[in-house]
Amino acid sequence: MHVSSLGFRTDLALLTSSGSVVEDRGTHLVVRSPDNPSYFWGNFLLLARPPVPGGEREVVGAFHTEFPLAEHVSIGIDTADLTDEARAAFEAAGLTVDVATVLTASSLEPAREVEAEVRALDGDDDWEARARLSQQLYPQTSEDAFMTFARQKNAQERRLVDAGRGTRFGAYVDGTLVSTAGIFVTEEGVARYQSVETHPDHRRRGLAAAVVHAAGEHGLDRLGVRTLVIVADTDGEAIGIYRKLGFADVERQLMMEQRSGEWATLDG
Missing domain, CATH: 3.40.630.30 (Gcn5-related N-acetyltransferase (GNAT))
Incomplete structure (x- = not known):
């Protein structure tokens, strides 16, 4: 599975470099950090695209199949586009939906002096x-x-x-x-x-x-x-x-x- 998101691509690079394992299932990736099972974003599914309408609970079920002992569910999607209906369906399945912002810089403005x-x-x-x-x-x-x-x-x-x-x-x-x-x-x-x-x-x-x-x-x-x-x-x-x-x-x-x-x- 090709990952286009810069946020997830850099996440995966650091995880695999520090001991996590990524399994490619074609339509999604299964990311595992065996040494740290309570690390939410070290143990998650990354979908290539949103599921078909009505498939949201199936995705949550797939997470539980992959991580039967987990006290969390973490699912990412390699696109920020999620319909209102899909968001509502994931929320109805018990998930909190968050769209974070990825930022980049090639140089930095000075930071103010601090007492530290x-x-x-x-x-x-x-x-x-x-x-x-x-x-x-x-x-x-x-x-x-x-x-x-x-x-x-x-x-x-x-x-x-x-x-x-x-x-x-x-x-x-x-x-x-x-x-x-x-x-x-x-x-x-x-x-x-x-x-x-x-x-x-x-x-x-x-x-x-x-x-x-x-x-x-x-x-x-x-x-x-x-x-x-x-x-x-x-x-x-x-x-x-x-x-x-x-x-x-x-x-x-x-x-x-x-x-x-x-x-x-x-x-x-």
């Missing part, structure tokens, strides 16, 4: 702090379950770091990691951002812009990248930060989810 140390993560303590920061953003989920997920996510990214494909930057205030963003090469000349996160107590201080800028400059200057790719919630606050840094909208990315158990309270 901005640098690449270095060593186990930094990466554990990154997992802890993520966990603090989602306190509704049990600490044990979330930290298992976050540490496995770290392990995937660190494999990319070890392969020389990029790194993760953090902003440290009084020695504490409070904002972070990763950048990794997906194909020649292209790099994709991963998981821009900022502690709620440190937002609106320019820290997210600072780490995104630092990661992007690293990609452009050190990794030989010509195009930076980032994905944002279309109606979220972060997209405004990215646009101010010089990113421009290029496409929409269609993603649908259903969460159950303690993960049902997880936002984002």
Whole structure:
């Protein structure tokens, strides 16, 4: 199956480079991350096109067949075009439909000065702090379950770091990691951002812009990248930060989810 979406294409490149497995079924891809089964967008179906009318519940059933133990459903479609009827049918099947925005930049506008140390993560303590920061953003989920997920996510990214494909930057205030963003090469000349996160107590201080800028400059200057790719919630606050840094909208990315158990309270 040919994937045309830049968002999904870069997603898949990073997943396969960090240990995930992609099975091509012709009409759709099955993406698995065996080491991290609770990673929603590491275990999902990617459809080449929307199902025929009335086939939405069949698609959800196909997910459960492929992932019988999953406490979530994640389905992407390699097109942002979804009729109102299809959207309503997926929502009736229990899914939340989200159309994110994919943005790109070939250079970045300067970020404002911040009262923080901005640098690449270095060593186990930094990466554990990154997992802890993520966990603090989602306190509704049990600490044990979330930290298992976050540490496995770290392990995937660190494999990319070890392969020389990029790194993760953090902003440290009084020695504490409070904002972070990763950048990794997906194909020649292209790099994709991963998981821009900022502690709620440190937002609106320019820290997210600072780490995104630092990661992007690293990609452009050190990794030989010509195009930076980032994905944002279309109606979220972060997209405004990215646009101010010089990113421009290029496409929409269609993603649908259903969460159950303690993960049902997880936002984002």
